[in-house]
Amino acid sequence: MELFELQAKIADLEQQIAELPAGSVTKKTINGNMYFYHRWTENKKRREKYIPAEEVDSFQKQVERRKALEKELKVLQKQLPKKSVSAVSAHTFATNIRTGEALRTFSASVRKYRKRECFRQLHDYIYGEQQDKVFILYGLRRTGKTTMIRQIFVEMSDAELSKAAFIQITARDTLADVNRDLKTLEEQGFRYVFLDEVTLMEDFIEGAALFSDVFATCGMKIVLSGTDSLGFLFTEDEQLYDRCILLHTTLIPYREFESVLGIHGIDEYIRYGGTMSLGGVHYNETSTFASKKSADEYVDTAIARNIQHSLRCYQYEGHFRHLRDLYERNELTSAINRVVEDINHRFTLEVLTQDWKSHDLGISASNLRRDRENPTDILDRVDLVAVTDSLRKLLEIRNKAEQTLALDDIHAAEIKEYLDLLDLTREIDVLHLPDVSRKSSRTVIAQPGLRYAQADALIRSLLLDETFSALSLPERTAVQERILTEIRGRMLEDIVLLETKLANPKKQVFVLQFSVGEFDMVVFDPVAGSCQSFEIKHSTEIASQQYRHLIDEEKCAQTEHRYGPITGKFVLYRGESQVVEGIQYRNVEEYLRSLA
Structure with a gap:
């Protein structure tokens, strides 16, 4: 294998490994019942998280996949000639640094990728005048942050690239390590330094002023990137106040979904939109939100972990407020997931019950009766009261066996505050006439694929209710598709409202x-x-x-x-x-x- 191909393969493997869960799956017997847990080590502490029984097989496969990729990575790394690790002697650095030709290899696979609209802001910072500020590139996982950095390397001339360095931060690194490495890079004439996943350092939030006050003011262009959006917001509010440029990548509007990924159609965006993941011709099957399991995994790893890491590192854990008990009992991840699901459940319930009460279901029934291919009067025969009651009961489903602390309105409100800060949720005003004093709002999930995956799963559960048990398969299918059409219609409204508001x-x-x-x-x-x-x-x-x-x-x-x-x-x-x-x-x- 050529060196170029070998390095590209290694970079690809490292990226795949980073997206898979570390650790192992264990089981416990409690009161005669078997429960499964994800166990891993984080910051020298053992962590555990409950895994629902129906997700164990899928999760175990992900763990095994990571271990297999790690073995493959070790084999390939042994084939690397020592000089190709970095253009600078690797042993002089405490952190993992790529420079020189290694950056060409690192960026090669994104050469043909289309660029996000916000790429221009990063480009202008790198090639613009000195500002004595650092550039913060942040957002939820799979929204294009590292790809944008690699696209910058693609555009660099040989002379510029010789002055560029990419530092892959790990949880083992400290600000002291980074400080020493940056001083070495500065002495060797490096001008462009990119630090990826910088918030993994436990002491980042409290000491981030180092990057602006010491290195940016001396002429370095410093780009800090990572998925810990909340941590960056805390940092910008204190250590880097007025000394940073923020670029948030989480929100991906329809036009970017279409132009960057090359995937056309609003229904594709409704069902799968929200990340920059692309699986070629199998996009639908490999999308982050292709199923409820994958959507829930995204909430756990990209959203819940984001919030908890920030709270743990900020003000010596002084910002947990009412969420501390949930965190200490390892139940905060589950609580965050439940809040996201509740937002979507209420959305689903509102769509269905409002439609049915306002005769729009009569429109659905009429449409089904007049369907040219498969006419049916099924919605004329459904007991709507029973269906609505069934749906309400579904909203109360909780994993009671594993909860030791009730999730109350205060917990939910504080979690919702953090979801708003992450740009995952937005509020749309609902005004009234002629009574102008009335005002309400509805919560929009900014990643439509996440909302659709959870709503779809809820509808599938609904159709298992007794009300539908006597229906034929064609009738059940017709009802499900009709209801999901109503869901897509309301989601389309929310997408248009949100994007119009932002524009x-x-x-x-x-x-x-x-x-x-x-x-x-x-x-x-x-x-x-x-x-x-x-x-x-x-x-x-x-x-x-x-x-x-x-x-x-x-x-x-x-x-x-x-x-x-x-x-x-x-x-x-x-x-x-x-x-x-x-x-x-x-x-x-x-x-x-x-x-x-």
Whole structure:
């Protein structure tokens, strides 16, 4: 194997290993029942986490896969000539540093990758004027951080690359180690230093000013990256206040999902969107959110671990607040997962019960009756009260056997604060007319694939209820698809609301509810004193019923009295853009691409 191929293979293996769980799977017998746990060592302490029985096989395979890859990595590393480890003598450094030709190899596989829109900010920092600031590249796992750094190396000339270093931080490293290595690099004329997963250092948050005050001010361009988003936010608030540039990668809008990954279609984004993972032609099967198991694993490793690591390292663990007891009993990961699931369960319940109560299920029933290929009156025969009760009961499912501390509203509220800080959740205002004093909101999960995977699993559980037990397979399939269509419709609304809000920071974006009916979205421009109203439909067909609220004279009069003239009335849907009876029908994918 050529040296170039060998180094590329090693870099690929290291990345795969980092995404798999370390440690082992163990089992315990409690009151005659068998329970399984993930056991691993972290910061010289043994950690354990409960694994649901249905996930044990999958988890065990991941552990075994990691061990196999580690063996393969050791074999390949032995084939490396000593001089190829680094352009600088490896023994002079305390941390794992790549320089010179090793960086060309490290970046080779991303040469043809398309760039995220936020790449320009990183590029401008590296090649711009000296600012005496460090650049912080942070976000949840699999959102493109390390890829962006490797893309910078691809663009560097030989002269620039000779002055660049990439430091892969581990939990064993300390700020003292990094400080010594940076001084050595500085003495040898290095100008560009990238530190990946820098928050793994236990003392990073308390001592991060070192990077700006000592090295950035002396002319080094320092890029700090990692998945510990909360840790970076804590750091920016204290040690690096006014001495850093923050770039958050977590939110991946539809236009980037389509342009960077080359995957087209809003339904693909609804089902799998939220990370930059790409599995080629098998993308659907290998997506981070291809199943509830993979979605839950992502919450555990990318979100829960993120929050706990930050709280453990910040102010000597003084920021846990009411979550300390959960953390000390190894139940905080489970609690965070339950809060995320509750947000999605409430979303699912709201979609279904509101639809059924407001006769939209009658629309679903009508659609099924008129279906050209498989007409059915199944929804006319379903006991909706029983179905709703069944769904409510499902929301109370908890792993009671493993809980020693109840999860109350205070715990949930504090966890929700951290989810907001991670940009995983956002609130969309719901305003009311004519009662302007009423105001509520709905929580949007910024990674749609995560929400869909959990909602889909909930619906599958619902269809196992007695209410459906007597139905034929075609009937059960029809009901499931109809309900999931309703879920996709509401998710489409949330996606449009969130992306419109982010693209229009000086405007007010909200849902406007009336005594009867609503505008799915209103965009109010306080400077111009005008607004636009929208209906958002997960449909490829046009029907007058879709825009009945937009042409309702009373609703329009109330809206204009409060928010000024309505300068545009739109229906966003999945069909062709056109004008119908004065209403602008616009393809929703075209609309989302246009947002910047």
